[in-house]
Amino acid sequence: MTYHSLPNPGDDDPGARIPRRYAWVVFALSFGLLLSDYMSRQVLNAVFPLLKHEWVLSDAQLGLLSGIVALMVGLLTFPLSLLADRFGRVKSLAVMATVWSLATLGCGLAQDYPQMLVARFLVGVGEAAYGSVGIAVVLSVFPKHMRATLTGAFMAGGMFGSVLGMALGGAVAAHMGWRWAFATVALFGLVLALLYPIIVREKRIAPPRPDELRTGKSGAATTPAAKVPLRSLVNSRSVVAAYIGSGLQLFVGGTVIVWLPSYLNRYYAMATDAAGGVAAMIVLVGGMGMIACGMLSDRLCRNAPERKFSLAIAYALSSCALLSLAFALPHGTPQLVVIGLGLFLAVGTSGPAGAMVANLTPQPIHGTAFAMLTLVNNLLGIAAGPLVTGLLADQLGLEKAFQLVPLISVAAAAVFYFAKRHYLADVQQVGRLHVPTYGVEVPT
Template sequence: MLIQHAGPTTGEVSVAQTGVRAYAWVVFALTVGLLLSDYMSRQVLNAVFPPLKAAWHLSDAQLGSLSSVVALMVGVLTFPLSVLADRWGRVKSIVLMAAMWSLATVGCAVSTSYGQLLLARAFVGIGEAAYGSVGIAVVLSIFPVRLRATLTGTFMAGGAFGSVLGMALGGAVAAHLGWRSAFGAMAAMGIVLVAIYRLVVTEKRLVPLQPASVTRQAQSRGVCMSLRALMQGLFSTKSVVCAYVGSGLHLLVPAAVWAWLPSFLNRYYGMATGKAAMCAAVFVLVTGVGMVVCGNLADRLSKNARERKWVAAIAFCLACFVLLAIGFQMPAGPWQLVVIGAGMFFCAGASGPSGAMVANLTPPTIHASAFATLTLANNLLGLAPAAVLTGIVADRIGLLGALQLVPFAPLVAAAAFMIGKRNYSGDLDRLNALRERAAG
């Protein structure tokens, strides 16, 4: 069985043409813009949990399933669809995916039952499935290697900022026009962004931004390899497996808290739907800022010591655990929200270091598939189960009790990162030696 990839996703941007470098930032902005639309369509649901629960008399487990089904589809389909994107063309695939999740969001707006809404949400997930891996592959292919953690953290933070917009705007629209209009507004924004991306970004215009070696490889052989060779590249070391696992587990926290914080504020602070959504959006914004800052900090710390990316990831996970474990035990009030907010700053901080470590530990020719594997781990270990498991536990011990258990996930993630750190230097030296022999 042959698997085809479109080429490496790393390299130095050409410095000979300043216009090319400027276009790289345009591509980055538009790609992140579509990621915003992705998460706006995904997270608008959380803002309308209270009116949806009242209108259809849904349980917390059912509400959680409407959120988790998206991440489940992303987790199951991200790898095969990423491989197809490499074969068919990344830009064309991005346009198709964005169009699909936008139209599926229209389907959410016109659903008349829980079953129909669950199906529409599943198609939102199908459309979004490979966007994270394909989008970051496009971005990393046109920027310097030294910016990997910063770019990865910033790109993934687009999910947080999109969630902010989805929850805040969705809650405001729902408060004035109803929950169906909230879905419709997110769909309209997505369709507009798809049209702009289609007009501005093309495969041909990306080629000058990539290293000459990438272009030659793509043109000469299409970078074909067997499935066995691909698997060996993706899971060649203990440390890269630890990076996958740690990244996935630590993202259970933002997924659970983002999904249930509007309901938490509605039930325990007596906030109306619109106000609860706006307040929850602030916490999501804090998460996004934390992802950018933590990614940049990891790059700065690891300039002269490559193991420090792992140390940074461990520190971010432990900080999240301590702050949220304390925060959700505190009585309701301003200080509880401050401590929870501090925990949310670190809750996805390991995303940038994890992405950089995966890129460092896998061959450049399979980075799209490597990021698809990372996306698979993120969704199956963290994003997909978070909302529904929290909902199931909440039906039994209450929402507050369920949220008090969530902070233990980054503690387990920190343990995975510790194991990865112990093996990282040896694994990286061995991989570099293999690449030098292959090049020679």
């Protein structure tokens, strides 16, 4: 089968125009806000015992305080990302950060459970679209050949922020009380929310219009997002497969992250704090895997973009082999090391999958495209994985359930293989339909 070559990455690569130093400033501020996002979300976990004792709460009530944030993120990611694409990503991100930071401060001021529940609801509203819109901003200021690296690094911020939120929250709560734990995290977010729109300017990061490229002027936006049909989000077989493959693979990674502390508590007889500490170290290994696997993808695939799917397939199958081996090993240090290696690769598909989605959808609606990816990741992976594993564990035991979970990676690899067969033709079609050529002939 003969495929078209990719469009010339010169004029149709908006990120290539942005000074690299400024691009890294944008990344640092966006990454900092992502840390704030997950710190605000996870600081609650560090103070669970204190809230339970002070307000005499049940585990179900505590679980609702945590779950309501994820619920709002799942429900609102897509519509809020769509609004951000249409009304300006930078100002939308600043508003989001302000909302979740003030809501986190409200958690620290809450006088009873209902007030805390309302505050956590607002945390979820503020955080709902940050991940999808934030990565769209980051990708818009860097060249296309860095997309897998940046997607992996940005998504790893969620893991780092979760660990940091629990660690900082626990330390502050132990010395100053649980209210100050929320206040400290909120202050960090508010400072970044103030700085972000001052330093990151919408006009400076917007791609140029065709007439501006011809005249050498710049500073205005390209085709408005409102004029790009939403069917572009699912207009090719490759992009649909990228969504589904990413979600299936995160079924494995999300399950290991959520259930690992319980596994350590039950089968290693670790106390809750020790199990959480060991699990946090393994989660950090996963975060490093997101970054490293994304960097490797960009390095190996710059001149052969279809290899991104080959690497995603390799990550999925290798993680299946390692995690299957890990949960067949006797309990001990070697098992924990292999679990860490398996998680390193299990979440490594995040970077390549994000790059595929960016390449297969029009730039003006990248925020919405990543919202779609987030939605599928949650439905098929992060939400479904822990739930299905819990149901299996009730019937078979957690250890046996963990032995079955890695097999989902085989399905993810099969979906990525399907996408690979159509990727070059599909991305060429996106280039012809949505990327202005500015007088440069698109290769055919």
